[in-house]
Amino acid sequence: MTEQSVFQRLMSYLLGTNKKIFHEVHIDQEVVNEMLQIAQEAYPNEFVALLEGKVKEEILHITGLIFLPGETSNQGAVMKVFMMPLVGDAVGSVHSHPGYNANPSNADLYFFSKNGVFHLIISQPYDENSIVAYNSFGERIDFIIV
Ligand SMILES: [Zn+2]
DSSP states (O other): OOOOHHHHHHHHTTTTOOOOSSEEEEEOOOHHHHHHEEEEEHHSSSSEEEEEEEEETEEEEEEEEEESSSSSESOOOHHHHHHOOOOOOEEEEEOSSSSSOOOHHHHHHHHHHSOEEEEEEEEEEEEOGEEEEEOOOOOOOOEHHH
């Protein structure tokens, strides 16, 4: 069994009832604009939201943000979100970091491993180049803005 097929099986498992795999991630430009704007407005606090999306023809397409109460805070924003079950079409998360480091913290990695299949971290200056995508293992993955 190749590494890729193990990965795909895991993705399929994580997607639960969907039982679908994806090889590519597309994020709507509108969603990107919205999260960059919110990240800027929330600064110096973190903002956090869930990502809404669907897998179709092996492409994970991110189409919206799902906000939860208390979406900004000085710390622990991610923890709060991930204490809640992923609802509806939620497939992962996005959160911002104050500062120029978009690497996941240990807490981020833990929650990535437990919830969802696709996660974004946005660091300063909060532009398209400061968005970094991760899979459940905290490994960087590519995405396309559509
Ligand atoms: Zn973080």
